[in-house]
Amino acid sequence: DAGITQSPRHKVTETGTPVTLRCHQTENHRYMYWYRQDPGHGLRLIHYSYGVKDTDKGEVSDGYSVSRSKTEDFLLTLESATSSQTSVYFCAISELSANTGELFFGEGSRLTVL
Amino acid sequence: GENVEQHPSTLSVQEGDSAVIKCTYSDSASNYFPWYKQELGKGPQLIIDIRSNVGEKKDQRIAVTLNKTAKHFSLHITETQPEDSAVYFCAASLGGSYIPTFGRGTSLIVHP
Numbered sequence: 001d002a003g004i005t006q007s008p009r010h011k012v013t014e015t016g017t018p019v020t021l022r023c024h025q026t027e028n029h030r031y032m033y034w035y036r037q038d039p040g041h042g043l044r045l046i047h048y049s050y051g052v053k054d055t056d057k058g059e060v061s062d063g064y065s066v067s068r069s070k071t072e073d074f075l076l077t078l079e080s081a082t083s084s085q086t087s088v089y090f091c092a093i094s095e096l097s098a099n100t101g102e103l104f105f106g107e108g109s110r111l112t113v114l
Numbered sequence: 115g116e117n118v119e120q121h122p123s124t125l126s127v128q129e130g131d132s133a134v135i136k137c138t139y140s141d142s143a144s145n146y147f148p149w150y151k152q153e154l155g156k157g158p159q160l161i162i163d164i165r166s167n168v169g170e171k172k173d174q175r176i177a178v179t180l181n182k183t184a185k186h187f188s189l190h191i192t193e194t195q196p197e198d199s200a201v202y203f204c205a206a207s208l209g210g211s212y213i214p215t216f217g218r219g220t221s222l223i224v225h226p
Contacts, residue, residue, distance in 0.1 A: 004157075033213070042120075042203060042218035043158070090157050096211050101146050103214070105157030 003027050004106040006091050012112045019078040021109050023091030025071075032074040033058075033092040033103065034066060043090070049074055081113045116141040118206050120217025128225050133194050135220045137204035138186040144206040147187045148214060149178060152201040161202075162189070165209075194224045 003026030013019055023032060033048040035058075045058030047066040055066050063085060065077045078085055091106040117140040127133050139147075145166035150158035164171045164178045164187065171178050175194075180187040187206075191198055201221050205214035 031213075040123075040218065043216040045213065048213060092157075096213070101148060101163065101207060101209070101211070101214065102160045103150075103158075105159070107155075107157055 004091060004093055004104060006089075006106040006109045008109060009107065010110050012114065013081055014114050015082055016080050019081050019111065019113075021076040021089055021091075021111070023074045023076070023106060025074075025093045027093060027104070028071060029093040029095050029104075030071075031094045031096055032068065033094075034064070034074065034076045035090045035092060036060065036087040037090060037108075038087050046076065046089075078111075081111075083113050085111065086113045087111060116144060116206055116208075116215040118204060118215050118217040120204050120220060122220060123218065124221045124223070126223045126225065127194050129194060129196060131194055133191045133198070133222055133224075135189045135202055135204065135222070136186060137188070137206075137217050138184075139206040139215075140185070141206070141208070142182075142185060143208055146207045146209050146212075146214070147178070147180060148205050148207075149176075149189050150203040150205065150216075152203065152219075154200070158201075158203055191222075194222075196224050196226050198222060199224045 005024045034046040035043045044060045049055045049068040089109045092103040094103045120137045148163035151161045152158040177190045204217040207214040
């Protein structure tokens with residue numbers, strides 16, 4: 001299994017509070033991603049990173065920010081959590097190239113915003 | 115951007131039957147099509163992929179077919195087993211160097 005660790009794995013918080021999810025990898029892969037998974041919507045890309053301090057928005061980035069100060073860590077922050085951000089969040093890593101496009105996913109972080 | 119439609123959303127079969135999941139994509143330039151399997155409580159995992167220069171690819175009981183003209187591709191699972199029960203996602207991208215766009219997923223249930 002790819003060395004990806006997400007923390008926390010479960011979190012319950014209240015509307016309006018800040019939340020940070022952490023993704024840590026030991027594979028030295030260049031690309032890191034944050035997805036959210038909701039029933040009926042599949043996997044939707046929130047933000048991704050293609051290197052240290054290099055990040056870009058995905059299709060559902062509103063309300064989220066990210067940071068990558070080290071190759072191995074990618075943080076997802078909800079500055080002021082809302083109930084619509086209740087979801088399961090997955091981190092993924094890859095070395096996108098012409099020869100391989102495989103994404104390796106973490107185990108997920110379940111966030112509940114009350 | 116790319117749009118991937120996946121059907122059905124739920125598929126229920128008896129053990130030993132075949133299962134087929136179909137996806138369509140919108141960007142004719144897409145040329146890399148992976149399939150991921152997600153077991154309960156886990157992250158998705160790549161099970162097979164196909165590139166546009168290949169019409170079909172097989173790996174034991176699973177196979178993927180691609181019709182570039184019609185812009186659709188399918189996952190075929192033969193001799194299904196209860197451990198095949200999972201959510202399956204198709205995806206499409208502009209080659210392996212690009213971030214894939216995922217379909218909404220198919221929940222496959224295999225009844226013993």
